[in-house]
Amino acid sequence: MLENPVWAALSGPQACYAEASGDAARYQSDISPFAALADNGDPAAWRDLATLTDYALLTGPSITPGPGWEMAVSVPGVQMVGHGMTGVDDPEAVVLSETDVPEILDLVERAKPGPFRKRTIELGRYLGIRENGRLIAMAGERFRQPGWTEVSGVCTDPEHQGRGLGARLTLALAASILGRGELPFLHAAADNDRAIRLYERLGFEPSHDVIFASYRYVG
Template structure:
């Protein structure tokens, strides 16, 4: 499942958030730009995907474009798993809701943790830390597949970095996942050595190299 986590999520626990056709699926556009194929090597699955969208973000070991598709952007990443880690609840962390979305989007713009849209928050539990009433750090759950939940959107305002807020929230989100009897995993940029070292200190272990690639349908 972790080899193709988005497909495992969209064809499983998060099917309610999917637009699906045959062997392809995408999150609803106001939730996430990610999509997935049951088998990226199947040309028919790429045709199914073209019936859903002409612009999609895919992840996997090394996704190559199917007929009629081209890569417009690519980033190397690392998938990490927390099979032996221990989560830690944080008494200062607050649960973020849809009323917090405007502030969340402002923080995402400042910290740039990756894609986050108006309804991304429906995918799972998001926690934040406020300083003087202002949201300065957050983390939450994104892809959910059988037995696993991804920690995502780990973001800290640049003016508050270096204080361990992201680490605290990562552990707090992990505590919630572990408390449900699931295991946490996450993705990080392959060239972000600081983040990779941090996640290893928190108990995550590298699982596999992945690629995040933006695809556009030429038709």
């Protein structure tokens, strides 16, 4: 399941957020740009995807686009898993809700953690740290599948980086995930050595290489 986490989520615990057709599914567009196929190399699944959208962001160890699809952008990444790690609750972390979305989107614009849309917060628990009432850091849960929850959206306002806020929130989320009897996992860009080293210090271990790639249907 971890090798195809979006499909495991959309065909499982997060099916309520999916638009699906045969062996293809995608998140509702105001939740996430991610889509998934039961098999990233199956031409029939790619045909199913074309009935849902003409643009899709996919992830997996390898992706072979079907006829009529062309890659627009590809970014190498790494998946990391939290086998045996321990989380740490943070007394300063606050649970974020839909009323915080405008502030969250503003922070995302400044810190650029990756795709985040106005309903992304519905996918799981999001925590934030405020200073003088202003949201300066956050992290949350995104892809969920049986036994696993992804930590995502980890970001800190550029003016407050270097204080360990992202690490604190990541550990606080891990504590919550572990408390449910699940394990945390996450993704990072392959060239983001600083983030990978940080996650390793927190107890995450590399699982396998992945790519994040967007595809356009040209018919």
